[in-house]
Amino acid sequence: MRTFTLDLDALIELINGREQQEHWLDLESGSVLTLPAEDTYSDERQQLELEPDRYTQIPNLDVPQRVAMRESFLFTLDDLHAHPLLSAALTGRRPLRAFDYEIEAFPAIREQWQAYELKQLREYTLNWLYELGIEPAPDKLPLDTRGIPKDILRRLSKSA
Numbered sequence: 001m002r003t004f005t006l007d008l009d010a011l012i013e014l015i016n017g018r019e020q021q022e023h024w025l026d027l028e029s030g031s032v033l034t035l036p037a038e039d040t041y042s043d044e045r046q047q048l049e050l051e052p053d054r055y056t057q058i059p060n061l062d063v064p065q066r067v068a069m070r071e072s073f074l075f076t077l078d079d080l081h082a083h084p085l086l087s088a089a090l091t092g093r094r095p096l097r098a099f100d101y102e103i104e105a106f107p108a109i110r111e112q113w114q115a116y117e118l119k120q121l122r123e124y125t126l127n128w129l130y131e132l133g134i135e136p137a138p139d140k141l142p143l144d145t146r147g148i149p150k151d152i153l154r155r156l157s158k159s160a
Helices: 008-016 043-050 063-074 082-091 095-103 107-131 150-159
Strands: 002-004 021-026 032-036 055-057 134-136
Touching: 008 032, 008 107, 032 043, 063 082, 063 095, 063 107, 082 095, 095 107, 107 134
Parallel strands: 002 134
Antiparallel strands: 021 032, 021 055
């Protein structure tokens, strides 16, 4: 497993994004290369073509995946009023827009949905990275306390 310092939140946003751009993860540095979809001749595009093993495209969730995530959220929901409305919204035309519209009537459930979505997106992103053989570096490395006087350690632990 390779370990990179990655902005996991930014990766999650790219995976969940709906913009018309391509995002590529550099498997050597962990950086992200962003290209407009219509770009065919830029230096960055040529770099992708010259070193195809160095980059992998960051996936975007498609509509069926987004609908499936909302359906799985409904299995965790036991609200007698919200559940039928949200379920019906997912079976109609424009299910994502309808779901987002209906959930606005239930602020507490909307917060539950946002937490659930973030957790699922984080898990999806970590699984995708794992399949690539990449492990994100921990946010904070443990402090090496050898040789640091106790009074300074005490002050450091108060500020953390």
